[in-house]
Amino acid sequence: MILPLAVDYPYENKPWATIGLVTANVLIFFLTFGLSDSQLAPFFLWPDRFAPWQWWTSGFLHAGFLHLGGNMLFLWVYGRYVEERIGPARFLLLYALFAPIESGVYILANLGSDMPAIGASGVISALMGVVIAAGPRSRVKTLIWWGPMLRVLPINAGLILGFWLLEQIAMVMVGVDGIAFSSHLGGFAAGAGMGLLMRYKLGGGWRMPEHLQSREDVDARAKTMFYGDLAGYLRRGREAQDRPGASHIPEWLGSSPAVQDPYEEEMLKRWDKR
Known part of the structure; x- marks a missing residue:
């Protein structure tokens, strides 16, 4: 098992936007815990009967504790870092922008399908794309549990996120069902594009620190x-x-x-x- 714990960076600000998003996801999960699928169906992302609000509502619904816990861990690790780099307002703007992009990719990849998608993983994948493009030399504190070995190691962000990307592509190729890989890949590509823009084109608060620049x-x-x-x-x-x-x-x-x-x-x- 390999789990990210934190992007290594001298954080100076409280990540209120990230905390707010995690809190909202957890609250919505428990508030909707007893509702049936038919009651929640209008808020799922449906390729065959799409409604605009589903771009955002589907990202706050999760199928179970593991689904919620895994997504919130990744949101905390990578969302906190991106928020620190660009500030809470810009971070929330990016989060809201990435949602329709990754949702749109899922719809295009599954036109006519009656299989809905839920979860924040598409937007979180976009945040991971931002990190690998804007700060590929940053390090991610990673929990590695392999048999008797249990260690926390700092691993290059480009390496660990590159491995994650290859894993997603491999699962698509072998035909694994039940996971919205198109949403993950679409979000990751959008985030990587934005990360490159942040790194090379924009100045001020968007510029990466010295150890992440060329x-x-x-x-x-x-x-x-x-x-x-x-x-x-x-x-x-x-x-x-x-x-x-x-x-x-x-x-x-x-x-x-x-x-x-x-x-x-x-x-x-x-x-x-x-």
């Missing part, structure tokens, strides 16, 4: 900071030499210290080769 961008900023610090270091050294009684200061302070420190020398060599 290595070239990070190195360029680090180079600027390093040279700025080095210039100040040299200036202070020369000023110290000019003061009376400073003859004890090593001579290299006024020459070329960048090649005196092996670490700095290696950094400069690497950057100069770019």
Whole structure:
């Protein structure tokens, strides 16, 4: 068994939007627990008798405790991360936008079918797509339970979500029934597209942190900071030499210290080769 526990990130804000969505799903589950399928049928997503509100209502209905629990775990792990990156208002807007997209894919893939779909997994798959596209180098704390082995390991988001995607495709190919894989794949694709847009096109609060951006961008900023610090270091050294009684200061302070420190020398060599 492999379960995600958290995306590794220095969280600073309470994920109120994610908490609200999880709470709403749990409350709706218990409020509708005793109702029959016929009573809830108008809120299912039906390919053969579609109504617009079903895009959103179907995502708040679940078939049982395992269905609800699994979806809420994934919503908490990936929703919390996306909300932290873009803020609660934008997060809720994305959530509302992804719902009709993944629902539409399910309807197109099952035209004329009388098999309804329920559950939040399609939208959650979209959030997973955002994470793998916008922050592929982030790490996911993952519970791995395999026989006697029970461990929590940090796993690259691109690896664990890529494995999940391949698993979904494999299940479609072998014809597994009872799960809306088209909804999962459609949502994931929509989320990945939005994640790429967040990473490369939009600025401000949508930009990913330094450790999730391209290595070239990070190195360029680090180079600027390093040279700025080095210039100040040299200036202070020369000023110290000019003061009376400073003859004890090593001579290299006024020459070329960048090649005196092996670490700095290696950094400069690497950057100069770019």
